[in-house]
Amino acid sequence: MEPQTPQADPAPAHPPLDALAVQPLLNRDYESRPAAFYERLRAEYGPVAPVDVLGVPAWLVIGYAQTLDVMRDTRGIWSRRVENWRRYREGSVPADWPMLPVVESGNSAFRDGADSTRLRSAWSEGLRPFQDRTRPEAKALEQAVRRYADELITVLAESGPAGWADLSAQYARPLPLMVIGRLLGTGADGDDELIIDLWRVMDAGPEAREASDRLLARVADVCAARMAAPGADLPSYLLAAAPDLTAEELAREMSMMTGLVGDVTGTLICNTITEVLIGETGARASLSAGMIPEVINRAAAANPPMANLAFRWAKADVRLGRFQIAAGDPVMVSPAAAHLDPAFTASTAPDPIYSSRAHLAWSAGPHACLGRDLATAITTIAVERLFERLSSLRLALPADQLPWRSSPLIRGLRSLPVTYELAGDAPEPQPAAPADAEEAAEAAEQEAPDESGANLVRRVLRMVRLSS
Ligand code: HEM
16 A cells, blocks of 8 residues: 655645535544544545534545555654644634644644654653563552452442443543552542543543643642652653653643543543454454454554544645645544545454554554553453453443544543443452562552552542543
């Protein structure tokens, strides 16, 4: 499959984006039957379609080759800096446009060149202790996730060994929330309001601006404390890797982290469980074959948690698909749509022995995800423990009636109603080898005071209910 390389084409044969973008991105099909929506766009416009994103026109890249091409950006055409948005410079983006807090966040996702490289190196180094599975911090984190998963399942099944549950509110969302406190070094007793605000920002609702400000202020307090007294936590490790990070920069990155762990990873957990239960894409067969990473790949391909990536801006006029993108136009690449491109679907087989890793759910190129191993480790444990401890798990709604969130960025469920039966002889989580366990426990103790057990689980469950 040949990526379509940008070509100079001085004479656009079509009206400008503002006159073309009449299709609203958010619509009933986008939420509940995205394949039908993208197919319609593809039939009408080809691999790039003009759309209206909450009142603002943008190009939506829906072809696989074009999406990969924009992500890789080998010709340096695409900027992540909002200052390159023509409308923004002209002051004609409405002040209350719900996605402004995201594109103005100034974190590493919205930097270019050396500015971006500096922050990305800090991230790679800072995440290493948690992503390198030979490190004590990573081992301690995995043990904690396993324990959180077991505690959540125990609480979920308190009403009886069989029953009804919402696996989004009672499992997939609270589990990674409990990880945020460990990464920030505050313990798992995170701030309840923080998570509610996080949801408000990710769903780009009317309260997004205030929520974003509050979220940043809370995370900034934690980062200031880490700058004064570094510990064995993510903000301190980022600082150690890039001592010139300012307090503001660190707070922005950690605020982004709360979204990536608390919301996006929770969404991947939920989408993975859903994919197994629906069983149409080979995820169930992969699970039966014990190939959880492949189950996650299948789920990420079918419903990438980041369905659309929050904007790039063209630095020069460039041809993409059938259109001439003008310098300063906003472009949204859509992993969700790219995965439905016949050019991609034809190359993936439902058979679980074939890998589907060519998906774009982690992006690619200079802004590719740096936390993939961490997100995969958390999701693997979550899925493994759930299917080990429950002997029967079924959707309580027909698959086509599942309630999807209405978000320009995230593809995830508002709830995942299931019926379950506990396995009678559920194996307890395996302890690590003695030396490792000691090391891990020691690391866990040093890093983060951990409020373990039913209290924490109940508190996190309460706040997840509040935020939905
Ligand atoms: C299932 C969970 C996750 C998914 C699907 C995911 C996916 C992505 C994607 C698609 C991007 C590119 C965004 C864009 O270009 O607009 C990205 C960027 C990034 N991700 Fe992840 N991510 C996940 C979890 C995490 C976690 C847990 C961390 C770290 C704690 C992380 C760290 C990052 C960073 C630092 C970037 C910015 C890189 C840059 O812009 O240079 N991600 N992620």
